[in-house]
Amino acid sequence: MNRQKRYEIFSRLRSANPNPTTELEYHSTFQLLIAVMLSAQATDKSVNLATRKLFPKYGTPKALLKLGEAGLCEYVKSIGLYKTKAKNVITTCSMLIEQHAGGVPDNREALEALPGVGRKTANVVLNTAFGQPTMAVDTHIFRVSNRTGIAPGKDVLEVEEKLLKFIPDEFLLNAHHWLILLGRYVCVARTPKCPQCGIADLCEYRSKTKAQ
Structure with missing residues (x-):
């Protein structure tokens, strides 16, 4: 894929969603x-359901540490691997x-x-909280x-390095949010929703799906 095509892809993603952000609530x-x-190996929805009850009461390091x-x-x-995650969070x-x-x-x-x-x-924290142009490569x-x-x-590291290299600088700050949302709702794993995709004509996927 050439630079011009990548630029057009991210221009369209930006036009459709100028201020993307994580769907996690905080x-x-x-x-x-x-x-x-x-959220590791869990959905944002499941995490939000839990933290809506947790954070109002225990939303600081001291409060969570006291909770134990x-x-x-x-x-x-209700979140996957919760015992290991709870141990890591408290530490x-x-x-x-x-x-x-x-x-x-x-x-x-x-x-x-x-x-x-x-x-x-x-990468998520550095990007979302501190405005650093990092790339958090998930599935x-x-x-x-x-x-x-x-x-x-x-592998994820190779993809991360290539994204940081190939994405034009003006799009880097928000790029990982745009790509996550695209993958979560349109370019889904089993049957991508190509007819609903705003970059389908620029995408190089050979097996594009057609409208039913």
Whole structure:
């Protein structure tokens, strides 16, 4: 795929949704971090259902730490891998208080030092909370990047590196939100909704679906 086509793709995505953001619900950088940690291998919807009850009462590191692992499990038990996530969240709260005065660090090394925070989670926080042009490659972005030809790669790191290289600078800040939403609602895994896609004529997917 050439540069001109990529530019047109992201121009259209921007026109359709000028200010995209995560669908996770939060009211602070700390709450965003926790929500993203909980969302691993889970839907944003399931996380929001849990955090709507959790955050109003326990929306700070100190409050969550006081709630404890067992108490947190009661709030997040509807989310996959909740026991491991609860353990990581409570340890993260302790580390944020001890090492970062209760704040969330704005650099990758410090974020990835927190238990349960991998590269993808760090990228989401750096982008959404701190406005850094990072690319959080999840299953949706990996699929869309390969299927469309925007940035094909064998693994998530290769796709991330190619996206950062190929996407024009003016689109980088919001690109991962646009691609996630495209993959979640239009360029879905089993049967992509090509007739509903605003970039179908630019996409290089050979097996485009047709209107029923």
